[in-house]
Amino acid sequence: MAVRRAARQQAVSDHKRGLILDAARAVFSEEGLEGASLRAIATRAGYTPAALYFHFDSKEAIYADVLRTSLRALGRHVSEAVSEAQDAQAKLRAAAMAFFWFYAENPRDLDLGFYLFRGGMKPKGLGRERDEALNDDLAIALRPISEAARVLGASPMAAELLMVDTFAHATGLLLLLHTGRIRMFGASAAERMEAYLDGRIGALMQDAKPC
Structure with missing residues (x-):
């Protein structure tokens, strides 16, 4: 009972x-x-x-829980996309494009992820422990990018920087997409993301060729 x-x-x-x-x-x-x-x-x-x-215990605790749920959904989305890819090139592309499409199709989740810039460009976190835990969730979602890059021959540092660059490129394009600014250039955010990945993967493959 x-x-x-x-x-x-x-x-x-x-x-x-x-x-x-x-x-x-x-x-x-x-x-x-x-x-x-x-x-x-x-x-x-x-x-x-x-x-x-x-x-x-606070508004920040609630926000952290909401954002954690969003980031873990992102992680599952990326993981599922990568699991269907057959080789390292395909895995890198699948991880990056899954990240892009998750936020392209869920703009509110992108807003949540940029809570640090609410109220202007003045950083405001949710407390050190919460911020670190949320950063870990984001890193888990992005990790397949660096893992695939290492399989393709990138050094650990180069693979990490590629992950950071891909994150930055994707979020920049998503900002242009969701504000409508991408139309100024007559461009497609998804196509520009694909083109970026073509260039980075091509450079990795070139570097991996024996001299």
Whole structure:
């Protein structure tokens, strides 16, 4: 009986936590980290602000949980794409394009990922431990890029830099895509991403050729 009661209580708690996170995601999407408030999240979830403290100790804790869910979904998306690729070239391309398409199709998730720049270009984190944990989740999603680069002959440092460069290139194109600025150039963000990868993979293969 006690076990059943504990299981029911946990199920209720998980359900409430889920409602809070769903409400928080909507509020953060509309207001950003800076503009959102616990009161607004609680109202959207149908609870009082005090009730939120049974599940989270701060607005930043809620944001971290929402972003963690997003980053782990990104990681699964990239992992699934890589698992279908047959060789290192295909894996590198699949990982990079899966990253690009995840955020191309989910712009709200891209907004969440750039919480550091809410309210202008002044960095504001969620606390050192949370920031480090979230960075780890992002690194896991991007890691297949560097792993494939190493298989193609890149040094560990070069592979890491390629991963960083690919991340930067993709996010730049995604910014142009979601703001509509890419239309100024009569270009396709996806095609420019593919072209970038063609160049980087081609350079890796050239470097790997015996002299």
